[in-house]
Amino acid sequence: MEHGKIGSLTLSGLIIGPLLGSGIILLPTIIYVNLGNYAVIAWLVMSIIGICFAYVCGELMIQFPGEAGLGNAMERAFGAKIKNLASIFLMIAALMGPVAVMMTAAEYLQIWLFPDQIKVEWIAIILLVLNGSILLLRLNFLGKLSFLISTFAVLILVSGSIFALLNQPTGTWDFPEFHFDSFGYSLLLLFWTIVGWEIIGNYSSEVKNPKSTIRKAIFFSAAVILLVNLVLSAAVQWTTYNSSFTIRLAGVMYPLFGQFAIGLLAIVATGLCITTHLMVVGGVARLIADLSKTVPPFHFLTKKLSNGAPYKAITLLVLIHLFFVVLLFIKIVTVEQLVGLANAFFIANALIGLFAAIKLLAAPWIKGMAIVLSVLFGILLLRSSIIALFLILVLTLLLSRRRKEIIKMKS
Template sequence: MKHGKIGSLTLSGLIIGPLLGSGIILLPTIIYENLGNYAIFAWLVMSIIGICFAYVCGELMIQFPGESGLGNAMETAFGPEIKNLASIFLMIAALMGPVAVMMTAAEYIQTWLFSEHIKLEWIAIILLVMNGLILLLRLNFLGKLSFFISSFAVLILVSGSIFSLLNQPSGSWDFPEFHFDSFGYSLLLLFWTIVGWEIIGNYSSEVKNPRSTIRKAIFFSAAIILLVNLVLSAAVQWTTYNSSFTIRLTGVMFPLFGPLAIGLLTIVATGLCITTHLMVVGGVARLIASLSKSVPVFHFLTKKLSNGAPYKAIALLVLTHLFFVVLLFIKIVTVEQLVGLANAFFIANALIGLFAAIKLLAAPWIKGMAIVLSVLFGILLFRSSIIALFIILVLTLLLSRKRREREEQKAEC
């Protein structure tokens, strides 16, 4: 229905908050501690990579819309097996990444309100169930909710950073000895800040006037994200940043907000984590619903509410997330392991999307951009978890073999 479709501002709401995510709270101080004043260059490099990646993904979304997202382009370029391979990568990432995001939010809430009286895992369970229920609402409402949260987060982070830069400059412009390994590792950590552009395509069937809406939303969102990343990282570097606070960035926000800084940062971090979870789980649930149409045994996952929410696919993802929280609780896995695994599968999915762009998009300069990005993403992938790389290799070989068999059968006919 036309009236249920979303515009560029609402789509921006589904982009800005999730792309900022928990990374914008956690990473500025970590990258600065790793690189010193070189940190701003790492943020600038990854921001430029993110903008280029967003543009390539946007062009693929416009030309190949649908609930399968970039999978539609991948199928056109390489066939259904490679589309399924990329979809599997994305779904595996979505089984683990959102859990780490909610654990981050839980850590902030525990620090601010509960000390250690309530376990992190219980707070994460409450947040996961709450988000699962929110995902059952209309996409238009979810976009507006995300836009409100994103706007609040941007206002707090940018105003606090600018105030500190103007009123408490550190005057420290010394550059430490440059270490390529540390810079490369920091870029790998910062990759988390551009995960999500490829998932937006899963919402493209619910966007009105996709060509203009998607381009406007990507341009606006990328500009805001670039502003926040650079201003906040600059404030961490070039103000009298105090790292003694329990919650990161409090030292940057304290000059403007005083004692309210901890509470505001907790609200901002939790809100951004919630929007990240909403976008990833909502997008991947739509992908699952789309793929299940061709698999009879999973046909039940195609069921949707009248507002278009694929409620059974959402329920499956939320239940899986709760299972992983239990594994965290009994210490079988760690949050760091989940992040490492999810990151690798997000990169693998993005790489296939870039390969599709190289094959399908006509403009030479876009092809060149996709080639450069694929090389960079490949380097990041090979720095990822060995376990994830092994799983990616096995799945790739299996699906590639099926593709060859299909082509041989087609040639014989």
């Protein structure tokens, strides 16, 4: 029964790299520009929020495993309609977020290898097709691949940051005037760094000894992610080499790695973006396959290879991602717009998961944690774009109205 299933170390590989993702490359300099020396505090706050969120999600995964992920808990708490609503939110986010992630990887590869020679969008298309092919392999292999990439990335980022802090400190500890709006906006940006904990549940049916495996993987992954976040954000703030290079973070890595800093960062950024894409698309493809079982017109999306990969759902997602890259190429949408929309739908899905935790989990302190997180996530959601909030409201009202109509017909 346990043959081919993954253990805690392999599951950690599916967590660490994706959770670090493009955010750990892009955001440290952005948050520092916004907040100055308050930046490391913002990283600490969001890291703690992420750890709490991870723990709540982990407990829900353990009690309600399956390819639907947290949707299983949502259905138990609120019924199938709310589960479907949350699933729609997650799927919409997965249509746009991975595209922005792969565009980040493509940008780094272009700067390193093909300056002004190949369009970023073409590199992104190649990466998306490559990742789609990788997703057809066994989950055990994907986890091990992600673990190797994550280990390399963590070693490069942490060693480079610590060396810079020890050898090139600025000694600047002045704190600017605190602005709550800027701090709140920075937390909204940093939410991108905790997206993914809720998706891990979609792999729970492929984990051996779920209770111990999931808890071990979450504890280990959260500790590593916290270390990287704080060390790297501190290095951006308190070293002399933080803004003199065209590629982000190259200045922090330069004291240790010298002329190899740009190449190493491009490899790290690409690797982390690839692991993020693998986890999100792989998890959501499994969700689509599970939901399609009850919808006859989409039953073809349930088809899987002998290794368990839902190849038709994966193909569908990759094709949609390629479509969005075309929209980026002809400048109908921007990467920033895709990130903003994806973030809002990820938060909306996470909120429903937290509401389910409040209702289902017995321990009072976990309920309290879920309540606090739901308030924080609600505030972050309200700071999202008007377009995202409008779409979320419309989808919620449409599904609620449909539910009322079904109840009326039955009566």
